[in-house]
Amino acid sequence: MAPISIKIYQNCSWFNWQVARVRLQLHSQCRRNPNIKTQICLLSKYFFFFATLYFVYQQDCIQALAYTMDKDTVLTHILKSKGTSTLLGGEAPVTVINNNEYISPLTCKPQVTDRNVEDNLPSLDHAIHAALSGEIKNVILVGPEGSGKTTALEKLVVDWAKGERLQNFSYVFHFRFRELSSLNGTLSLETLLLHHNGHIPPESVPLVLQKPEGVLFVFDDLDQCKQSLDPSVHTLCSDPSRAASLPCLVASLLHGSLLKGAAFVVATRSTGCVTFLSGTQVQVLGFLKPQREAYINRFFADPAAANKALVHMERTLGFYDICTSPRFCWTVCSMYKSLMDAGEKLPETLSQLYVDILVHLVQMLSQNKTRNAELVSSLGKMASHCSLDQRSSCTKEEMHSFGFQQFPTTVGVFLQVDGDQSDRCVFSFYSQLMQEFLLAVSFFMDNSMSEGVEKMLEKHKGHAKFLDVFLSALSEPSQRRPLESLLGELNSERIVDFKCWFKGSSEITLKGCYKDKHHRCFHMLHQAQNESLVKEVITPSARIGISYGDLSVQDCVALSYVVTCLGEMEQLNLYHTRNLTEEEAERLAPAMSLSHKIILSGSSLSAGAVPHLASALSRGLTKELDLSQTRLGDEKFKILCAGLRDCKLQTLKLVVCSLTEASCEDLVSVLTSGTSQLCVLDMVFNQIEDQGFMKLCKALHSPHCKLQELQLQSCGLTAASMEALSAALCSGQSELRKVNLTQNEIGLSGVEALCKSLQHPLCKLQSLNFFDSELTGECCPVLMAALQSEHCSLSELDLSVNDLGQEGALLLCQALSRPGCRIEKLGLKRCELTQSVFKELGSVLRSGTSQLKSLTVGINQVGDQGVKHLWDAIVHPNCLLEELDVEMTNLTDACVGDLCAAIRASKTLKSLELRNNSLTDASVPALVQVMQDSQNMLEMNLKYNDFSEEVFDLLDECDKIRY
Numbered sequence: 001m002a003p004i005s006i007k008i009y010q011n012c013s014w015f016n017w018q019v020a021r022v023r024l025q026l027h028s029q030c031r032r033n034p035n036i037k038t039q040i041c042l043l044s045k046y047f048f049f050f051a052t053l054y055f056v057y058q059q060d061c062i063q064a065l066a067y068t069m070d071k072d073t074v075l076t077h078i079l080k081s082k083g084t085s086t087l088l089g090g091e092a093p094v095t096v097i098n099n100n101e102y103i104s105p106l107t108c109k110p111q112v113t114d115r116n117v118e119d120n121l122p123s124l125d126h127a128i129h130a131a132l133s134g135e136i137k138n139v140i141l142v143g144p145e146g147s148g149k150t151t152a153l154e155k156l157v158v159d160w161a162k163g164e165r166l167q168n169f170s171y172v173f174h175f176r177f178r179e180l181s182s183l184n185g186t187l188s189l190e191t192l193l194l195h196h197n198g199h200i201p202p203e204s205v206p207l208v209l210q211k212p213e214g215v216l217f218v219f220d221d222l223d224q225c226k227q228s229l230d231p232s233v234h235t236l237c238s239d240p241s242r243a244a245s246l247p248c249l250v251a252s253l254l255h256g257s258l259l260k261g262a263a264f265v266v267a268t269r270s271t272g273c274v275t276f277l278s279g280t281q282v283q284v285l286g287f288l289k290p291q292r293e294a295y296i297n298r299f300f301a302d303p304a305a306a307n308k309a310l311v312h313m314e315r316t317l318g319f320y321d322i323c324t325s326p327r328f329c330w331t332v333c334s335m336y337k338s339l340m341d342a343g344e345k346l347p348e349t350l351s352q353l354y355v356d357i358l359v360h361l362v363q364m365l366s367q368n369k370t371r372n373a374e375l376v377s378s379l380g381k382m383a384s385h386c387s388l389d390q391r392s393s394c395t396k397e398e399m400h401s402f403g404f405q406q407f408p409t410t411v412g413v414f415l416q417v418d419g420d421q422s423d424r425c426v427f428s429f430y431s432q433l434m435q436e437f438l439l440a441v442s443f444f445m446d447n448s449m450s451e452g453v454e455k456m457l458e459k460h461k462g463h464a465k466f467l468d469v470f471l472s473a474l475s476e477p478s479q480r481r482p483l484e485s486l487l488g489e490l491n492s493e494r495i496v497d498f499k500c501w502f503k504g505s506s507e508i509t510l511k512g513c514y515k516d517k518h519h520r521c522f523h524m525l526h527q528a529q530n531e532s533l534v535k536e537v538i539t540p541s542a543r544i545g546i547s548y549g550d551l552s553v554q555d556c557v558a559l560s561y562v563v564t565c566l567g568e569m570e571q572l573n574l575y576h577t578r579n580l581t582e583e584e585a586e587r588l589a590p591a592m593s594l595s596h597k598i599i600l601s602g603s604s605l606s607a608g609a610v611p612h613l614a615s616a617l618s619r620g621l622t623k624e625l626d627l628s629q630t631r632l633g634d635e636k637f638k639i640l641c642a643g644l645r646d647c648k649l650q651t652l653k654l655v656v657c658s659l660t661e662a663s664c665e666d667l668v669s670v671l672t673s674g675t676s677q678l679c680v681l682d683m684v685f686n687q688i689e690d691q692g693f694m695k696l697c698k699a700l701h702s703p704h705c706k707l708q709e710l711q712l713q714s715c716g717l718t719a720a721s722m723e724a725l726s727a728a729l730c731s732g733q734s735e736l737r738k739v740n741l742t743q744n745e746i747g748l749s750g751v752e753a754l755c756k757s758l759q760h761p762l763c764k765l766q767s768l769n770f771f772d773s774e775l776t777g778e779c780c781p782v783l784m785a786a787l788q789s790e791h792c793s794l795s796e797l798d799l800s801v802n803d804l805g806q807e808g809a810l811l812l813c814q815a816l817s818r819p820g821c822r823i824e825k826l827g828l829k830r831c832e833l834t835q836s837v838f839k840e841l842g843s844v845l846r847s848g849t850s851q852l853k854s855l856t857v858g859i860n861q862v863g864d865q866g867v868k869h870l871w872d873a874i875v876h877p878n879c880l881l882e883e884l885d886v887e888m889t890n891l892t893d894a895c896v897g898d899l900c901a902a903i904r905a906s907k908t909l910k911s912l913e914l915r916n917n918s919l920t921d922a923s924v925p926a927l928v929q930v931m932q933d934s935q936n937m938l939e940m941n942l943k944y945n946d947f948s949e950e951v952f953d954l955l956d957e958c959d960k961i962r963y
Contacts, residue, residue, distance in 0.1 A: 075161040088430040090327030093151040105148035108283035131280035137263035138279025146327030149267040170214040186243040212261040222268035286324030319553035351473030380442020393428035440470035444490040472524035510542035522558035534565035545571040556587035563591040582608025593620030601628040614643025628655035651680040661692035671699040682711040690721035700728035713742035719750030729757035738767035746773040755786035767796035777808030787815035798827030830859035835866040842869035858887030874902035885913035
């Protein structure tokens with residue numbers, strides 16, 4: 001209960017108690033004195049007492065009521081008409097409140113990722129009331145123009161005046177800095193409350209000053225204060241009767257030195273002018289899609305028209321931040337209604353919307369072309385002035401300098417006018433976007449050619465975000481034609497100048513690797529809405545395959561437009577997109593469906609984004625999809641598989657996607673669908689384990705499965721699942737050519753199972769990787785038998801990082817020297833090989849029967865003597881070796897002679913890996929010379945040898961050497 005109500009209630013109870021007490025006394029005395037005269041005397045006495053008592057009670061109540069605000073007066077004042085609704089200025093707050101059309105804007109949470117999903121975001125009303133119930137009752141609302149702050153604050157005061165909210169405050173003072181800005185000189189707090197609020201009687205002021213905890217100040221448009229409100233730049237006052245400047249007075253109030261204990265709600269644009277304020281800062285987000293839908297449904301009486309407007313707005317404008325503005329929603333709805341009523345087409349872009357708005361406003365004035373052009377030119381001068389000086393408003397004197405004196409009655413159509421009609425009133429644009437659009441129009445109207453487009457854009461850089469895209473749109477005849485019918489033809493020379501600049505700068509931009517500049521180019525093309533211009537600007541030299549990760553929704557729309565105009569895209573690179581939202585994926589879907597390769601590696605996909613990716617794949621051209629390190633998970637992958645069943649995808653990379661056995665069921669469904677084209681499946685670092693892999697092996701038996709390559713590194717596999725793989729390879733249905741089993745626990749029994757399939761005539765396997773798969777020398781006899789089989793088709797075998805030892809490796813060498821062995825690429829890195837094994841490998845290379853072209857024997861400590869067997873073999877004409885890796889084999893300068901002789905003699909050797917050895921500066925001249933002389937050698941890697949900086953210049957002379 002409010003303090004004043006408690007006082008009246010207490011007085012009323014006291015009065016009733018006194019009446020009851022006196023009535024009992026009168027009744028008792030009359031019974032003891034039956035004499036009529038005595039009773040009349042007693043009645044007269046008590047009548048006088050009752051009259052006096054009632055008078056005292058009445059005066060007390062009147063006095064108590066005088067100490068509070070007249071809420072009815074406050075309500076009447078705030079609900080009386082204050083301005084009218086305008087196309088650019090939005091619907092007047094009083095109209096919204098009176099018509100019961102108020103929709104509370106939303107406020108931001110620290111991590112809002114999807115702009116069209118509420119995700120339980122608090123409403124602005126709730127955020128204000130929650131903050132005012134806290135210990136520090138100071139609330140700072142920060143939000144862009146037109147985000148609903150003013151209407152929310154007026155609704156706050158109305159609710160208080162109606163007794164619905166915030167009844168713990170006895171006094172609420174509402175001020176707008178747009179109205180206070182005309183106050184000059186000094187004034188006291190008492191004067192401010194009495195003469196510039198007018199809702200309390202003078203006798204209430206002492207109570208306000210005595211009980212500040214019952215006072216709430218509401219300050220709107222704080223950013224309109226022309227002087228700083230930072231307490232550090234003022235001599236603060238604490239005396240309510242002391243006169244001070246308005247900024248000093250407000251700064252003292254906000255700081256708490258004046259009327260300490262009072263609560264505040266302050267609203268401002270995001271200008272950084274409230275950094276000094278303590279309290280709860282509330283970021284005003286405005287309207288998301290649900291609020292826009294509710295707003296549009298209230299605006300249009302016809303549900304069909306409302307639906308048409310909503311769908312069109314979300315498709316063409318919903319991705320712009322300005323769509324969160326209730327004021328902008330009013331402007332768009334008003335414009336749509338006008339166009340729909342006239343049977344005209346709705347605008348497809350932001351630029352077309354502003355063309356329609358300007359045409360509508362100019363037509364309202366019913367002027368001739370000359371007057372229209374002069375008015376728009378004056379607006380352009382004002383726009384340029386505000387942009388360059390970073391000011392939001394202009395004085396009447398400044399307005400005259402722009403030529404507005406000849407348009408005294410039309411200014412209000414385009415501009416907001418604050419203050420009275422004296423010289424102290426100020427003029428401002430309702431929105432930054434309209435300001436920039438008028439600046440673009442006036443640039444093309446200017447016949448002086450005083451500056452080119454590049455100079456003009458440079459001047460306004462950082463101040464006018466949409467200026468270049470508006471210029472791009474207006475440079476197209478179809479887009480500017482409606483304006484030219486009212487303003488006359490725009491300056492053709494300036495338009496040509498802009499087009500030359502745009503094409504030239506775009507060519508340079510798109511050859512570079514700065515994605516933000518690429519996006520800017522795409523935005524300008526999107527606003528121009530000219531397919532032939534897109535094809536003219538995006539030349540074959542354009543590097544549009546660079547990473548476009550972390551696109552905004554606007555970027556997605558522009559990129560999709562460009563790709564759609566081109567018809568297809570070789571590669572859509574979205575690497576490291578930190579959170580691909582549903583809205584972004586929906587906007588990107590056209591570009592994805594037209595891309596032959598999509599890279600999303602290192603990205604994070606929301607659950608809502610996956611269906612749009614799946615849909616794009618199912619109807620698109622994509623042949624390769626890279627989802628590596630996205631940690632997709634089983635649930636999202638299941639959704640994706642719906643699009644994989646019927647698409648052109650041939651390669652799917654799922655490295656580190658947090659997939660388990662559960663995903664294998666979905667993969668089997670895809671692989672056996674009969675429509676899947678999938679040939680390469682990369683499941684590296686997914687713990688599908690044996691049970692999951694055995695399910696995949698069942699798919700390999702299907703005649704519909706086209707899988708040729710399977711990457712299964714670190715998938716938790718053991719020998720238990722190798723029988724299933726072996727059976728699939730022997731089935732006659734499997735098309736598998738390459739299997740990578742790196743870092744799985746395959747062991748002897750697993751190798752035995754697979755070697756059976758290698759000897760089967762129906763097995764088509766050509767590449768098998770057992771890198772670090774717990775193999776030992778015991779595995780080599782079965783491997784030798786498989787390699788010697790006439791049915792074995794293996795051409796690549798990697799046994800690296802397995803302890804094969806000398807005996808096992810020598811058995812492999814026997815198989816390699818057998819005529820008919822098809823192994824061309826062999827990996828034996830870190831296999832505990834000895835000099836004897838290297839000697840035997842040299843014999844194999846010289847045999848004339850070996851097909852070996854690539855040999856990796858690094859990290860085997862055999863030294864110069866062991867590797868010499870290979871140098872000698874390379875010299876032999878029977879040796880076909882093209883690649884040799886002898887990293888970390890303890891080579892020294894002593895081997896350089898043999899090494900150089902091998903390079904000179906070989907007609908096939910192209911690549912030599914010599915990293916992590918002990919070569920010194922002494923060997924560099926010979927190595928550089930032999931590489932420069934060799935026609936065959938393409939690359940020599942000398943990194944991590946014992947070279948000093950003194951030989952770096954010499955090494956740089958040969959671009960085929962890496963060091």
